[in-house]
Amino acid sequence: xLFKRTKGDVVFSxxxxxxxxxxxxxxxxxxxxxxxxxxxxxxxxxxxxxxxxPRDLHFSNYLKVLEIKGLSQAALVSVxxxxxxxxxxxxxxxFLGYLFTKKxxxxxxxxxxxxxxxxxxxxxxxxxxIIMMNxxxxxxxxxxxxxxxxxxxxxxLIKTFIESLPEALQESAELDGAxxxxxxxxxxxxxxxxxxxxxxxxxxxxxxxxxxxTVFLMTEPKYHTLQYVLLKYLNESNSLAAxxxxxGTANVDLTNMQTPTSIRxxxxxxxxxxxxxxxxxxQRYFVKGIMIGAVKG
Numbered sequence: 001x002l003f004k005r006t007k008g009d010v011v012f013s014x015x016x017x018x019x020x021x022x023x024x025x026x027x028x029x030x031x032x033x034x035x036x037x038x039x040x041x042x043x044x045x046x047x048x049x050x051x052x053x054p055r056d057l058h059f060s061n062y063l064k065v066l067e068i069k070g071l072s073q074a075a076l077v078s079v080x081x082x083x084x085x086x087x088x089x090x091x092x093x094x095f096l097g098y099l100f101t102k103k104x105x106x107x108x109x110x111x112x113x114x115x116x117x118x119x120x121x122x123x124x125x126x127x128x129x130i131i132m133m134n135x136x137x138x139x140x141x142x143x144x145x146x147x148x149x150x151x152x153x154x155x156x157l158i159k160t161f162i163e164s165l166p167e168a169l170q171e172s173a174e175l176d177g178a179x180x181x182x183x184x185x186x187x188x189x190x191x192x193x194x195x196x197x198x199x200x201x202x203x204x205x206x207x208x209x210x211x212x213x214t215v216f217l218m219t220e221p222k223y224h225t226l227q228y229v230l231l232k233y234l235n236e237s238n239s240l241a242a243x244x245x246x247x248g249t250a251n252v253d254l255t256n257m258q259t260p261t262s263i264r265x266x267x268x269x270x271x272x273x274x275x276x277x278x279x280x281x282x283q284r285y286f287v288k289g290i291m292i293g294a295v296k297g
Contacts, residue, residue: 031272031276033051034272035269036050036052036053036054037050037262037265038061038062038262038265038266038269039054039057039058039061040054040055040056040057040058041055041056041058042061042262044056045262045265046262061262061265061266062266062270064266065263065266065267065270070221070224070229071226071229071267073221073222073224074224074226074228074229075226077141077144077222077223077224077225077226078207078225078226078227079274080141081141081144081145081207081210081225082204082207082208084145085144085145085148085203086200086203086204086207088148088149089148089149089150089154089199089200089203090154090196090199090200090203092149092150093149093150093151093154093155093158093199094154094158094184094189094196094199095184096115096150097154097155097156097157097158097159097162098158098162098184098188099180100112100155100159101159101162101163102180112159115150115152116152116155116156118152119153125216129216129217132147132216132217137217138217138218138219139217139218139219139220139223140217140223141223143213143218144207144210144213144225147213148203148207151203153202154199154202154203157195157198157199158192158195158196158199161192161194161195162188162192165188165191165192169187169191170183170187173186173187204275205275208226208227208274208275209227209275210225210227211227211230211231214227214228215228226270226271227271229267230267230268230271233263233264233267
């Protein structure tokens with residue numbers, strides 16, 4: 001049926017589009033503002049004279065910042081923990097969520113509640129640090145990976161999603177002699193791609209942005225993550241700018257001369273860009289996974 005649009009409908013649509021366009025601009029502008037600071041005249045940027053558009057365009061800040069000692073190593077650590085940690089988190093949480101849907105699992109209700117209750121109660125930072133230290137997880141790359149393999153929130157999401165799948169699929173495979181691992185790898189996991197991708201997004205963003213575990217557990221620079229290095233550089237931007245300036249020639253143009261502001265903004269953009277580029281590709285899986293997993297019946 002075709003409905004005639006009234007004046008109220010038109011007014012509502014105009015205000016609706018205007019609101020969401022404004023909301024989008026508010027969300028995007030901080031990233032845009034940060035970016036134009038990195039490619040503008042460093043002297044003008046430091047004096048707060050760059051607001052809406054870049055001035056005296058240049059990209060030397062990125063080249064200079066990438067030369068800072070330890071930044072490339074920190075990037076490798078962050079990429080490694082994000083890729084490996086995300087993959088293991090998805091597989092581990094998916095397998096546990098799948099097991100909790102099996103009625104023949106021993107003590108299923110007890111173990112499920114045992115996992116869920118950890119979302120609401122924890123011992124705190126000091127007991128956590130003592131446990132990690134006793135497990136020899138200090139200055140150990142595995143400290144970034146092992147504690148996050150199973151997440152209660154992801155287990156709940158995946159369990160709910162699997163319960164929405166037709167049971168006949170698994171029952172027919174069991175009649176053909178398929179075991180638990182075969183069912184999970186050949187039948188269930190290919191069908192839960194949307195929720196697995198959703199879990200991967202959550203896990204990847206959390207791994208990439210994490211730095212608290214680095215602060216408490218990692219004293220050796222080779223295990224420092226990009227976020228921790230960013231925090232350190234933001235606190236030491238004045239001295240870093242002086243070091244980079246001293247490495248140049250005597251006659252340096254103020255346009256390209258490093259300042260604390262250029263150091264802070266450029267390092268921040270380097271840290272943020274990977275997630276900004278990756279996230280949109282998984283957005284469709286994110287919406288589909290959450291919606292399907294939320295519907296029962």
